[in-house]
Amino acid sequence: MKHLFVLFCALFLVAFASQNAQAQCNAELYTNLALRQLAPGYTFVKSYRIDGKDGQRKKIEYTCVFSKDTNYMLRMAGKDGGARGLVATLYDAKRAQLTSSYYNNKFYDGWTYKCNATGIYYLSFTFQDSQSYCGAAVLGFRR
């Protein structure tokens, strides 16, 4: 009986450790860093976790409803420093790519999208040469 108990405890610890072996992604910290990069005049409306679960998740996607005659600014910050390793791509409702923060082999902190068509958009975050797979993005708007 004692052996059984020890075995159960050991198995429990192994399972518990494997649950927590994955590095935590403190997205809130990066949200605050990204917020500081929103240009004056932009009002913060959404934040997005970019948690790649140590590389297990290749793409994290969010749906957005954007409004006509509104400028949207996206800013990112991540564990690799600035927006390094993070790519934010915007697609329209038909999944045609509109813009990306990775341009000419360079990581940009985000982009500004001048919207003239109200509708559904898809905001997709991927990783490129990332060491940490962890960050956050914020979205601000200006009319």
Place this chain on the structure above:
Amino acid sequence: MKFYQLSAKLYKHGLVLLLALGLWACDGSSPNNNQGSENTNPDANAETQTGDSTDMAGAEMRPEVITDIIQSIPSPLEVSYLIKEIGTSYHRDALNNSESVDQYTNNYKMALNLGIYSTDLGYANIYDKNQDALNYLNAVKKLADGLRIGEFFDYSTIRKLMQNNGNLDSLLQQTTSNFEKINNELNRQKREYLSILILTGGWLEANYLTTLVYKESKNEKLKEKIGEQKIVLDKILQVLKVYRSKQNFSGFIADMEELKRAYDNVTINIKVGQPKMELIGNEIVMTDTNETVVTITDQDVDKIASLVQSIRDKLIK
């Protein structure tokens, strides 16, 4: 007990435990707060610009899809800014009276009015009406406490920002962050049905203000904004229908479906253009040259306005 019997038992129990723990360990993938979805089906929630989508009535919806839809609903601040931009005066009497807060005693009413008050709070802030904003802040705090999510609403920081006449951006940023925290917490607690009620309340209040201001200003941008809400209403209904069996939901869904029918004649079409990308300094700027054309008549607006008002009246009483 003989050794081989003990071994067999150990083997059997160990195997069962291993299986159970293995399953538990594999379940670490349940969506965390506001995590987005790893979309494997790109068209899973695609819809036309007219807002028509698959009817999800009574259908199961993956938690991460619900979270994504909730996250996609635009902030009422966008509408409040537009209303102010048009140059209309502050409509204090149109807002929900902050003193009514004590009459909302069940979760359903508390969540919906938390949304309504949050829109009123943002609206009062944008118009720099400090005393009203403080009253709405107190109402929001009371309802958040009632829903057991008050600890995620940093009342004292927001109050300080208001009293110090701090800059509006910081105030709105702090308020928005707090509402996100509330949503995330409800998501964590698996109480997303409250999140959708909060957001629907906020959306209804913003729509109510828009229709009210349109009646007096006849501003075309507002008319277009009212028509565009067809897209958001469709998203809201998708999530509400998931909770059809919850108390108070079926009547509310019926009201919202009636509102959806009032949008039947509203069309949202796209004039296709070519997006233009520029690199301005260190900034990627993409200008959309697609353009939405919203077709909505004054009769449509009247019908929508009257339904929005009657639904809202039921909620704030």
